[in-house]
Amino acid sequence: MSFISINYLIFFPAVVLLYYVLPKRVRMYWLLIASYYFYMSWNAKYALLLFASTAVTYLCGLGIEAVRSSKQRDDKRILAGKRFILILSLVLNLGLLFYFKYIGFAAESLSEFFSKMGIALNIPRTDILLPVGISFYIFQAVGYTIDVYRGDVPAEKNPFRYALFVSFFPQLVAGPIERSKNLLAQLREERDFDAENARAGLLTMSYGIFMKMVAADSIAAVIDPVFASPASYSGMMILFAAMLFSFRIYLDFNGYTLIAIGSAKVLGIRLTTNFDTPYMGLSVGDFWRRWHISLTSWFRDYLYIPLGGNRKGKVRKYINTIIVFMLSGLWHGAAWHFVAWGLLNGLILIAEDLLKPLKRRIDLKLKIRTDDPFYKWIRRFVTFFIVTITWIFFRAGSLPQAASLIGMIFKDFRPAWFINFEFGKLFTDPQAMLGVLVPLLIVIIFDIFKARGKEFTDLVFNRQIVLRWIIYICIALSIIYWGFYGKGYEQTQFIYFQF
DSSP: OOTTSHHHHHHHHHHHHHHHHSOHHHHHHHHHHHHHHHHHTTOGGGHHHHHHHHHHHHHHHHHHHHHHTSSOOOHHHHHHHHHHHHHHHHHHHHHHHIIIIIHHHHHHHHHHHHHHTTOOOOOOOOOOOOOTTHHHHHHHHHHHHHHHHHTSSOOOOOHHHHHHHHHOHHHHTTOOOOOIIIIIHHHTSOOOOOHHHHHHHHHHHHHHHIIIIIIIHHHHHHHHHHHHSGGGSOHHHHHHHHHHHHHHHHHHHHHHHHHHHHHHHHTTOOOOOOOSOGGGOSSHHHHHHHSSHHHHHHHIIIIITTTTTTSSOHHHHHHHHHHHHHHHHHHHOSSHHHHHHHHHHHHHHHHHHHHHHHHHHHHHHTTOOTTOHHHHHHHHHHHHHHHHHHHHHHHSSSHHHHHHHHHHHHHTOOTHHHHTTGGGGGSSSHHHHHHHHHHHHHHHHHHHHHHTTOOHHHHHHTSOHHHHHHHHHHHHHHIIIIIITSTTOOOOOOGGGGO
16 A cells, blocks of 8 residues: 555545544554554565564564573573574574565576586576565564664563554555664553644655655656666766656655654654755765665664774774675665665765865865855765766666666766756656756755754744645645646656565
């Protein structure tokens, strides 16, 4: 069930209404039933996988707690017992993820490797449908087990509350990946209906739908033909399409996230912020601190720091960075171009770190004011260009195609192309151009305000009532006009549903 479907338009109000009408003692069970129904609307049988991951991590959490509180005085045995249960949880959950997401990729890669050595491997071809959201809920469940192992949170005794923590429908399919300290703690609280939460949540949902249906899908209709047949376009046109894709993936994923955050807020639950104006970043490292925050922080806390982080010298720090980013790329997709995308970002971060002393010396020698707004905007444009090049690996269908696209761009690199407005040829007519650029400009303006500490909801709610209602009506009409009834509008699936 997609957030932008008629089904969700019926499902969500029904869930909210019954949630606040039902007695508080049964609300948790109602949300759990609704969450499983939401997930089963895609493929009912894959709810068994969700249940399996939930059961394993729930029991492992109890097991770790039992070992910790046992009367056994041997600290080494307690640690060994806890570690065994943690490893069991990791093996079972990540094994489940590997089977459904990576076994085909692993088999194909092995076959190609041995074929180059003249050895033919007859590995049976697997055709397994990837369960929606499996990467997200398994990471969330595994994170809980690690938190219990570390003693950061106590093991959850109530199986229904824990099951709701793993399956909470607003963030189940594409995050944010929640921590037990945040979401599980909130699920223990009883809450009454709050009109301010509902108002802010509905506005946040509306803005997320605007991002997806009006902005992201409009861009998709323009750039998808370019990536489907790049040989028919110039290198600069491919670059422009890649720049638009940079915005499209942000609008698409952040649109989903805002709908999730808004849906939870109506229910009185606060989800983690997943995006913090990433294209306002002053470097690629700054971009990654602002992009998909729940995933990058997960890798930082549960992989990068345990590997040693930056505590064991620069060489070890750089190795850890490469490991984390390559695995992050693999998390996004079972293909080598995703691994290359992660590796490239890791290498860029290492380069930025190595060049920091040189940059400081240049700034001092040229007396550059690093706090100057113009200087910051130059850095943002450079960062955006670099990130756009890396997104090509993400968007391309394969590693050779990504290399081919980048080669075409640099062979035909002409900055004057933008000044001549040749990019207008990508659009069928002026109306199509406005349909892409106007919504995009609106989001950019609101992101600039957000970077200055002014949230979209605050900007709207601080207006007078007449202006507020004009904004509400404009959002609704734009979704209807450019979205549901827009000329040639074709709804696309959220990009991160495939992960």
